[in-house]
Amino acid sequence: KQMCISRLKNLTLLYMDSNNLKKIPAEIGTLRHLERLTLSNNHLSSLPPEMGALQQLHSLHLANNNFTHLPSVLCQLRSLTFLDLSDNKIHTVPSSIRQLEKLETLLLLFNSLENLPEDVCLLRNLHTLWLGNNRLRSLPPRKKTTKVAVAVLILFG
Template identity: 45%
Template sequence: MAARTVQKSAIPIQNPNAIKVVAPNGTNKDPDAATATSPSVKSQTASESSPTVASAVANHPSATVPPVAEGSRPSALRAPGNNWQSLDMGGVGIRNIPTTSGLFSFTFLTNLYLNHNDLTAIPPQISKLRHLELLDLSGNHLESIPPELGMLTSLKELYLFDNALRKLPHELGTLHQLQTLGVEGNPLDLSLKQMVQKDGTHALIAFLRDSCPIPASPPERQWTQFVSQPERDAMASDPNAETFSLFCYNILCERCATERLYGYTPSWALQWDYRKELIMNEILNYTGGQK
Protein backbone atom coordinates (compact mmCIF):
# COMPACT_ATOMS: atom_id res chain seq x y z
CA MET A 1 0.00 0.00 0.00
CA ALA A 2 2.81 2.37 0.84
CA ALA A 3 4.40 1.75 -2.55
CA ARG A 4 1.23 2.46 -4.51
CA THR A 5 1.86 5.26 -6.98
CA VAL A 6 -0.65 8.09 -7.12
CA GLN A 7 -0.86 10.02 -10.36
CA LYS A 8 -1.17 13.72 -9.68
CA SER A 9 -3.19 15.47 -12.34
CA ALA A 10 -3.16 18.89 -10.68
CA ILE A 11 -0.77 21.56 -11.92
CA PRO A 12 1.00 23.45 -9.12
CA ILE A 13 0.33 27.18 -9.11
CA GLN A 14 3.44 29.29 -8.76
CA ASN A 15 3.29 32.59 -6.93
CA PRO A 16 4.84 35.24 -9.21
CA ASN A 17 5.37 37.55 -6.23
CA ALA A 18 7.33 35.01 -4.19
CA ILE A 19 10.71 36.27 -3.00
CA LYS A 20 13.60 34.33 -4.47
CA VAL A 21 16.19 33.05 -2.02
CA VAL A 22 19.77 33.72 -3.12
CA ALA A 23 22.13 30.84 -2.42
CA PRO A 24 25.73 31.46 -1.28
CA ASN A 25 26.99 30.58 -4.77
CA GLY A 26 24.88 33.37 -6.25
CA THR A 27 22.17 31.24 -7.87
CA ASN A 28 18.48 31.79 -7.29
CA LYS A 29 16.61 29.08 -5.40
CA ASP A 30 12.89 28.47 -5.14
CA PRO A 31 11.84 28.82 -1.48
CA ASP A 32 9.41 25.91 -1.92
CA ALA A 33 12.26 23.69 -3.08
CA ALA A 34 14.97 24.82 -0.70
CA THR A 35 15.59 21.30 0.55
CA ALA A 36 15.54 19.59 -2.85
CA THR A 37 18.73 17.86 -3.99
CA SER A 38 17.73 16.88 -7.54
CA PRO A 39 15.37 18.15 -10.27
CA SER A 40 12.97 15.23 -9.71
CA VAL A 41 12.82 15.80 -5.97
CA LYS A 42 12.38 19.53 -6.54
CA SER A 43 9.41 18.91 -8.83
CA GLN A 44 7.79 16.58 -6.33
CA THR A 45 8.31 18.97 -3.42
CA ALA A 46 6.89 21.94 -5.32
CA SER A 47 3.86 19.94 -6.40
CA GLU A 48 3.11 18.73 -2.91
CA SER A 49 3.40 22.26 -1.59
CA SER A 50 0.49 23.29 -3.81
CA PRO A 51 -2.76 23.54 -1.81
CA THR A 52 -4.63 21.77 -4.61
CA VAL A 53 -2.37 18.76 -4.68
CA ALA A 54 -1.92 18.64 -0.92
CA SER A 55 -5.68 18.50 -0.46
CA ALA A 56 -6.05 15.79 -3.07
CA VAL A 57 -3.34 13.63 -1.53
CA ALA A 58 -4.57 14.10 2.03
CA ASN A 59 -8.26 13.54 1.37
CA HIS A 60 -8.26 11.22 -1.61
CA PRO A 61 -5.42 8.70 -1.24
CA SER A 62 -6.31 6.19 -3.96
CA ALA A 63 -8.55 7.74 -6.59
CA THR A 64 -7.39 9.81 -9.51
CA VAL A 65 -9.67 12.79 -8.91
CA PRO A 66 -10.01 15.04 -5.87
CA PRO A 67 -13.16 14.88 -3.76
CA VAL A 68 -16.20 16.84 -4.87
CA ALA A 69 -16.71 20.08 -2.97
CA GLU A 70 -19.36 20.23 -0.28
CA GLY A 71 -22.74 21.21 -1.70
CA SER A 72 -25.57 22.94 0.08
CA ARG A 73 -28.34 20.70 1.33
CA PRO A 74 -31.36 21.17 3.55
CA SER A 75 -30.16 18.86 6.31
CA ALA A 76 -27.43 16.35 7.01
CA LEU A 77 -26.71 13.76 9.64
CA ARG A 78 -23.47 14.32 11.52
CA ALA A 79 -21.10 11.42 11.73
CA PRO A 80 -20.16 10.24 15.22
CA GLY A 81 -17.03 11.93 16.49
CA ASN A 82 -13.79 10.12 15.67
CA ASN A 83 -10.21 11.12 14.96
CA TRP A 84 -10.20 9.34 11.57
CA GLN A 85 -12.97 9.05 9.00
CA SER A 86 -11.31 7.51 5.92
CA LEU A 87 -10.42 3.86 5.34
CA ASP A 88 -8.36 2.75 2.33
CA MET A 89 -8.41 -0.98 1.59
CA GLY A 90 -7.81 -0.61 -2.12
CA GLY A 91 -5.48 -2.90 -4.06
CA VAL A 92 -4.83 -5.45 -1.33
CA GLY A 93 -6.49 -8.49 -2.93
CA ILE A 94 -9.67 -8.69 -0.87
CA ARG A 95 -11.94 -11.43 -2.25
CA ASN A 96 -14.80 -11.44 0.19
CA ILE A 97 -16.35 -9.23 2.84
CA PRO A 98 -18.38 -11.31 5.31
CA THR A 99 -21.77 -10.03 6.39
CA THR A 100 -20.43 -10.12 9.97
CA SER A 101 -17.38 -8.04 9.14
CA GLY A 102 -16.34 -5.44 11.71
CA LEU A 103 -16.10 -2.99 8.82
CA PHE A 104 -19.82 -2.32 9.15
CA SER A 105 -19.39 -1.17 12.73
CA PHE A 106 -17.31 1.82 11.58
CA THR A 107 -20.41 3.98 11.23
CA PHE A 108 -18.31 7.15 11.50
CA LEU A 109 -16.65 6.58 8.11
CA THR A 110 -17.13 9.21 5.42
CA ASN A 111 -14.67 7.81 2.84
CA LEU A 112 -14.26 4.11 2.03
CA TYR A 113 -11.95 2.73 -0.66
CA LEU A 114 -12.41 -0.90 -1.74
CA ASN A 115 -11.15 -0.37 -5.27
CA HIS A 116 -8.94 -2.76 -7.27
CA ASN A 117 -9.59 -5.90 -5.27
CA ASP A 118 -11.17 -9.23 -6.27
CA LEU A 119 -14.64 -8.63 -4.85
CA THR A 120 -17.59 -10.33 -6.56
CA ALA A 121 -20.29 -9.06 -4.18
CA ILE A 122 -20.94 -6.32 -1.66
CA PRO A 123 -22.98 -7.32 1.42
CA PRO A 124 -26.22 -5.39 1.99
CA GLN A 125 -24.90 -4.58 5.48
CA ILE A 126 -22.96 -1.75 3.87
CA SER A 127 -26.13 0.26 4.37
CA LYS A 128 -25.08 0.63 8.03
CA LEU A 129 -22.40 3.12 6.97
CA ARG A 130 -24.96 5.92 6.70
CA HIS A 131 -22.39 8.74 6.84
CA LEU A 132 -20.41 7.68 3.77
CA GLU A 133 -19.83 10.52 1.32
CA LEU A 134 -17.39 8.67 -0.93
CA LEU A 135 -17.44 4.98 -1.86
CA ASP A 136 -14.96 3.56 -4.37
CA LEU A 137 -15.71 0.05 -5.67
CA SER A 138 -13.83 0.39 -8.96
CA GLY A 139 -11.72 -2.36 -10.48
CA ASN A 140 -13.46 -5.38 -8.93
CA HIS A 141 -15.58 -8.19 -10.43
CA LEU A 142 -19.00 -6.99 -9.34
CA GLU A 143 -21.92 -8.21 -11.45
CA SER A 144 -24.45 -6.42 -9.25
CA ILE A 145 -24.60 -4.02 -6.36
CA PRO A 146 -27.06 -4.31 -3.46
CA PRO A 147 -30.20 -2.15 -3.57
CA GLU A 148 -29.35 -1.20 0.02
CA LEU A 149 -26.79 1.24 -1.39
CA GLY A 150 -29.75 3.53 -1.88
CA MET A 151 -29.87 3.99 1.89
CA LEU A 152 -26.51 5.80 1.85
CA THR A 153 -28.21 9.11 1.17
CA SER A 154 -25.16 11.16 2.19
CA LEU A 155 -23.12 9.85 -0.74
CA LYS A 156 -21.66 12.48 -3.05
CA GLU A 157 -19.23 10.23 -4.96
CA LEU A 158 -19.81 6.64 -6.04
CA TYR A 159 -17.18 5.01 -8.24
CA LEU A 160 -18.08 1.75 -10.00
CA PHE A 161 -15.53 1.87 -12.82
CA ASP A 162 -14.31 -1.34 -14.47
CA ASN A 163 -16.67 -3.95 -13.07
CA ALA A 164 -19.15 -6.33 -14.74
CA LEU A 165 -22.36 -4.44 -13.97
CA ARG A 166 -25.17 -4.89 -16.48
CA LYS A 167 -27.81 -2.90 -14.62
CA LEU A 168 -28.17 -0.49 -11.75
CA PRO A 169 -30.82 -0.91 -9.04
CA HIS A 170 -33.60 1.68 -9.07
CA GLU A 171 -32.91 2.24 -5.39
CA LEU A 172 -29.88 4.33 -6.37
CA GLY A 173 -32.43 6.99 -7.29
CA THR A 174 -32.66 7.92 -3.60
CA LEU A 175 -29.05 9.18 -3.67
CA HIS A 176 -30.24 12.76 -4.17
CA GLN A 177 -26.92 14.28 -3.06
CA LEU A 178 -24.80 12.24 -5.46
CA GLN A 179 -22.64 14.49 -7.62
CA THR A 180 -20.33 11.98 -9.32
CA LEU A 181 -21.24 8.47 -10.48
CA GLY A 182 -18.50 6.55 -12.30
CA VAL A 183 -19.84 3.71 -14.47
CA GLU A 184 -17.36 3.53 -17.36
CA GLY A 185 -15.89 0.10 -18.01
CA ASN A 186 -19.15 -1.78 -17.32
CA PRO A 187 -21.40 -3.59 -19.85
CA LEU A 188 -24.32 -1.34 -18.93
CA ASP A 189 -27.17 -0.42 -21.24
CA LEU A 190 -25.85 2.13 -23.72
CA SER A 191 -28.70 4.55 -23.00
CA LEU A 192 -27.67 4.76 -19.34
CA LYS A 193 -24.07 5.53 -20.25
CA GLN A 194 -25.13 8.18 -22.74
CA MET A 195 -27.40 9.75 -20.15
CA VAL A 196 -24.46 10.22 -17.79
CA GLN A 197 -22.16 11.48 -20.55
CA LYS A 198 -24.70 13.92 -21.96
CA ASP A 199 -26.65 15.21 -18.97
CA GLY A 200 -24.54 14.17 -15.99
CA THR A 201 -25.02 12.16 -12.84
CA HIS A 202 -28.15 13.99 -11.70
CA ALA A 203 -30.00 13.01 -14.87
CA LEU A 204 -29.31 9.30 -14.35
CA ILE A 205 -30.23 9.44 -10.67
CA ALA A 206 -33.49 11.24 -11.52
CA PHE A 207 -34.27 8.61 -14.17
CA LEU A 208 -33.71 5.74 -11.73
CA ARG A 209 -35.81 7.51 -9.12
CA ASP A 210 -38.75 8.34 -11.40
CA SER A 211 -38.80 4.98 -13.18
CA CYS A 212 -38.73 2.89 -10.02
CA PRO A 213 -41.60 0.40 -9.60
CA ILE A 214 -44.49 1.54 -7.42
CA PRO A 215 -43.93 -0.04 -4.00
CA ALA A 216 -46.46 -2.36 -2.42
CA SER A 217 -49.23 -0.80 -0.36
CA PRO A 218 -48.51 -0.49 3.35
CA PRO A 219 -50.13 -3.03 5.67
CA GLU A 220 -53.60 -2.34 7.04
CA ARG A 221 -53.73 -0.17 10.13
CA GLN A 222 -54.25 -1.84 13.45
CA TRP A 223 -57.07 0.03 15.13
CA THR A 224 -57.44 0.47 18.87
CA GLN A 225 -61.07 0.36 20.00
CA PHE A 226 -62.10 2.55 22.95
CA VAL A 227 -65.69 1.33 22.87
CA SER A 228 -66.43 -2.30 23.68
CA GLN A 229 -68.08 -4.54 21.11
CA PRO A 230 -71.42 -4.80 23.02
CA GLU A 231 -71.60 -1.01 23.22
CA ARG A 232 -70.95 -0.70 19.49
CA ASP A 233 -73.65 -3.25 18.74
CA ALA A 234 -76.09 -1.35 20.96
CA MET A 235 -75.38 1.95 19.21
CA ALA A 236 -75.73 0.35 15.81
CA SER A 237 -79.21 -0.97 16.69
CA ASP A 238 -80.35 2.29 18.37
CA PRO A 239 -81.90 4.65 15.79
CA ASN A 240 -81.50 7.60 18.17
CA ALA A 241 -77.78 7.08 18.74
CA GLU A 242 -75.61 9.83 17.28
CA THR A 243 -72.09 8.96 16.15
CA PHE A 244 -69.38 10.74 14.23
CA SER A 245 -66.01 9.88 12.73
CA LEU A 246 -62.83 11.77 13.48
CA PHE A 247 -59.72 11.66 11.27
CA CYS A 248 -56.36 13.09 12.20
CA TYR A 249 -53.58 13.02 9.59
CA ASN A 250 -50.33 14.88 9.12
CA ILE A 251 -50.67 15.73 5.43
CA LEU A 252 -47.78 17.52 3.73
CA CYS A 253 -49.14 20.66 2.07
CA GLU A 254 -48.69 21.10 -1.66
CA ARG A 255 -46.16 23.94 -1.53
CA CYS A 256 -43.87 22.00 0.82
CA ALA A 257 -43.69 18.85 -1.31
CA THR A 258 -40.69 19.99 -3.33
CA GLU A 259 -37.84 18.03 -4.87
CA ARG A 260 -35.37 20.15 -2.92
CA LEU A 261 -36.77 19.01 0.43
CA TYR A 262 -37.63 15.48 -0.69
CA GLY A 263 -34.99 14.76 -3.30
CA TYR A 264 -35.14 11.02 -2.58
CA THR A 265 -38.82 10.85 -3.62
CA PRO A 266 -39.97 10.30 -7.25
CA SER A 267 -41.29 13.51 -8.77
CA TRP A 268 -44.60 11.89 -9.72
CA ALA A 269 -45.17 10.93 -6.07
CA LEU A 270 -44.81 14.58 -5.03
CA GLN A 271 -47.43 15.83 -7.49
CA TRP A 272 -50.52 17.16 -5.70
CA ASP A 273 -52.97 15.49 -8.11
CA TYR A 274 -51.47 12.10 -7.28
CA ARG A 275 -51.38 12.71 -3.52
CA LYS A 276 -54.86 14.25 -3.46
CA GLU A 277 -56.40 11.11 -4.93
CA LEU A 278 -54.72 8.95 -2.29
CA ILE A 279 -55.95 11.22 0.50
CA MET A 280 -59.52 11.22 -0.82
CA ASN A 281 -59.53 7.45 -1.24
CA GLU A 282 -58.29 7.06 2.34
CA ILE A 283 -61.09 9.23 3.71
CA LEU A 284 -63.81 7.62 1.59
CA ASN A 285 -62.61 4.16 2.61
CA TYR A 286 -63.57 4.89 6.22
CA THR A 287 -66.78 6.82 5.53
CA GLY A 288 -68.56 4.19 3.49
CA GLY A 289 -67.87 6.00 0.23
CA GLN A 290 -69.95 9.05 1.17
CA LYS A 291 -68.52 12.54 0.77
Protein backbone atom coordinates in the same frame (compact mmCIF):
# COMPACT_ATOMS: atom_id res chain seq x y z
CA LYS B 1 2.82 -11.71 13.27
CA GLN B 2 -0.59 -10.07 13.44
CA MET B 3 -0.96 -6.33 14.07
CA CYS B 4 -3.24 -5.39 16.95
CA ILE B 5 -5.20 -2.52 15.44
CA SER B 6 -7.71 -2.58 18.28
CA ARG B 7 -5.24 -0.55 20.36
CA LEU B 8 -5.46 2.38 17.93
CA LYS B 9 -8.76 3.62 19.38
CA ASN B 10 -8.39 7.28 18.28
CA LEU B 11 -7.24 6.55 14.74
CA THR B 12 -9.08 8.64 12.12
CA LEU B 13 -7.15 7.72 8.94
CA LEU B 14 -5.96 4.26 7.94
CA TYR B 15 -4.16 3.60 4.66
CA MET B 16 -3.46 -0.06 3.84
CA ASP B 17 -3.10 0.09 0.06
CA SER B 18 -1.05 -2.51 -1.80
CA ASN B 19 -0.41 -4.87 1.10
CA ASN B 20 -1.55 -8.15 -0.50
CA LEU B 21 -4.32 -8.34 2.10
CA LYS B 22 -6.81 -11.16 1.63
CA LYS B 23 -8.79 -10.48 4.77
CA ILE B 24 -9.50 -7.58 7.14
CA PRO B 25 -9.43 -8.46 10.84
CA ALA B 26 -12.70 -8.19 12.77
CA GLU B 27 -10.92 -5.83 15.19
CA ILE B 28 -11.31 -3.08 12.62
CA GLY B 29 -14.76 -2.56 14.13
CA THR B 30 -13.13 -1.18 17.30
CA LEU B 31 -11.80 1.86 15.41
CA ARG B 32 -14.91 3.93 16.14
CA HIS B 33 -13.27 7.26 15.20
CA LEU B 34 -12.10 6.09 11.77
CA GLU B 35 -13.15 8.59 9.08
CA ARG B 36 -11.12 7.47 6.07
CA LEU B 37 -10.13 3.92 5.17
CA THR B 38 -8.11 3.01 2.11
CA LEU B 39 -7.81 -0.68 1.21
CA SER B 40 -7.22 -0.43 -2.54
CA ASN B 41 -4.88 -2.72 -4.47
CA ASN B 42 -5.23 -5.78 -2.27
CA HIS B 43 -6.89 -9.20 -2.72
CA LEU B 44 -10.06 -8.64 -0.71
CA SER B 45 -13.31 -10.36 -1.65
CA SER B 46 -15.26 -9.71 1.55
CA LEU B 47 -15.39 -7.40 4.56
CA PRO B 48 -15.99 -8.38 8.18
CA PRO B 49 -19.47 -7.60 9.58
CA GLU B 50 -17.75 -5.71 12.41
CA MET B 51 -17.03 -2.91 9.94
CA GLY B 52 -20.65 -1.89 10.38
CA ALA B 53 -19.59 -0.26 13.66
CA LEU B 54 -17.55 2.37 11.80
CA GLN B 55 -20.26 5.01 11.92
CA GLN B 56 -17.82 7.93 11.52
CA LEU B 57 -16.40 6.53 8.28
CA HIS B 58 -17.06 8.93 5.40
CA SER B 59 -14.49 7.83 2.81
CA LEU B 60 -13.87 4.21 1.79
CA HIS B 61 -11.50 3.15 -0.99
CA LEU B 62 -11.81 -0.48 -2.12
CA ALA B 63 -10.58 -0.22 -5.72
CA ASN B 64 -8.66 -3.03 -7.40
CA ASN B 65 -9.64 -5.94 -5.19
CA ASN B 66 -11.62 -9.14 -5.84
CA PHE B 67 -15.15 -8.14 -4.87
CA THR B 68 -17.88 -9.76 -6.98
CA HIS B 69 -20.68 -7.95 -5.14
CA LEU B 70 -21.09 -5.06 -2.73
CA PRO B 71 -20.53 -6.44 0.75
CA SER B 72 -23.76 -6.01 2.71
CA VAL B 73 -21.90 -4.34 5.58
CA LEU B 74 -21.30 -1.31 3.34
CA CYS B 75 -24.95 -0.32 3.57
CA GLN B 76 -24.59 0.01 7.35
CA LEU B 77 -21.99 2.76 6.92
CA ARG B 78 -24.51 5.61 6.96
CA SER B 79 -21.89 8.40 7.12
CA LEU B 80 -20.22 7.41 3.83
CA THR B 81 -19.92 10.28 1.38
CA PHE B 82 -17.28 8.69 -0.88
CA LEU B 83 -17.13 5.05 -2.01
CA ASP B 84 -14.68 3.69 -4.57
CA LEU B 85 -15.25 0.12 -5.78
CA SER B 86 -13.56 0.52 -9.16
CA ASP B 87 -11.56 -2.30 -10.71
CA ASN B 88 -13.34 -5.21 -9.08
CA LYS B 89 -15.60 -7.92 -10.49
CA ILE B 90 -18.94 -6.57 -9.30
CA HIS B 91 -21.97 -7.82 -11.25
CA THR B 92 -24.83 -6.13 -9.39
CA VAL B 93 -25.55 -3.27 -7.04
CA PRO B 94 -28.07 -4.24 -4.35
CA SER B 95 -31.19 -2.16 -3.76
CA SER B 96 -29.92 -1.63 -0.20
CA ILE B 97 -27.54 0.97 -1.68
CA ARG B 98 -30.35 3.45 -1.00
CA GLN B 99 -29.44 3.28 2.70
CA LEU B 100 -26.29 5.29 1.99
CA GLU B 101 -28.23 8.54 2.09
CA LYS B 102 -25.16 10.77 2.54
CA LEU B 103 -23.25 9.27 -0.40
CA GLU B 104 -21.99 12.01 -2.73
CA THR B 105 -19.48 10.15 -4.92
CA LEU B 106 -19.73 6.56 -6.13
CA LEU B 107 -17.02 5.06 -8.34
CA LEU B 108 -17.88 1.76 -10.03
CA LEU B 109 -15.57 1.89 -13.04
CA PHE B 110 -14.08 -1.28 -14.54
CA ASN B 111 -16.52 -3.82 -13.12
CA SER B 112 -19.01 -6.23 -14.71
CA LEU B 113 -22.23 -4.30 -14.10
CA GLU B 114 -25.03 -4.96 -16.56
CA ASN B 115 -27.60 -2.70 -14.91
CA LEU B 116 -28.19 -0.42 -11.95
CA PRO B 117 -31.10 -0.62 -9.55
CA GLU B 118 -33.55 2.28 -9.52
CA ASP B 119 -32.51 2.72 -5.90
CA VAL B 120 -29.37 4.54 -7.08
CA CYS B 121 -31.74 7.32 -8.15
CA LEU B 122 -32.93 7.61 -4.54
CA LEU B 123 -29.51 8.76 -3.37
CA ARG B 124 -30.41 12.44 -3.13
CA ASN B 125 -26.89 13.61 -2.25
CA LEU B 126 -25.15 11.64 -5.00
CA HIS B 127 -23.59 14.14 -7.39
CA THR B 128 -20.80 12.10 -9.00
CA LEU B 129 -21.31 8.62 -10.44
CA TRP B 130 -18.55 6.93 -12.44
CA LEU B 131 -19.70 3.85 -14.39
CA GLY B 132 -17.18 3.57 -17.22
CA ASN B 133 -16.00 0.22 -18.57
CA ASN B 134 -18.88 -1.94 -17.43
CA ARG B 135 -21.42 -3.99 -19.38
CA LEU B 136 -24.32 -1.62 -18.83
CA ARG B 137 -27.20 -2.04 -21.25
CA SER B 138 -29.35 0.71 -19.79
CA LEU B 139 -29.70 3.11 -16.90
CA PRO B 140 -32.65 3.17 -14.51
CA PRO B 141 -35.61 5.15 -15.83
CA ARG B 142 -36.07 8.55 -14.25
CA LYS B 143 -39.41 8.98 -12.54
CA LYS B 144 -41.03 12.40 -12.37
CA THR B 145 -41.11 12.20 -8.59
CA THR B 146 -37.39 11.40 -8.32
CA LYS B 147 -35.08 14.29 -7.59
CA VAL B 148 -31.75 13.22 -9.04
CA ALA B 149 -28.78 15.22 -7.81
CA VAL B 150 -26.15 13.64 -10.08
CA ALA B 151 -24.21 16.46 -11.70
CA VAL B 152 -21.43 14.32 -13.14
CA LEU B 153 -22.18 10.97 -14.78
CA ILE B 154 -19.21 9.32 -16.44
CA LEU B 155 -19.90 6.54 -18.96
CA PHE B 156 -17.29 5.20 -21.34
CA GLY B 157 -16.09 1.89 -22.75
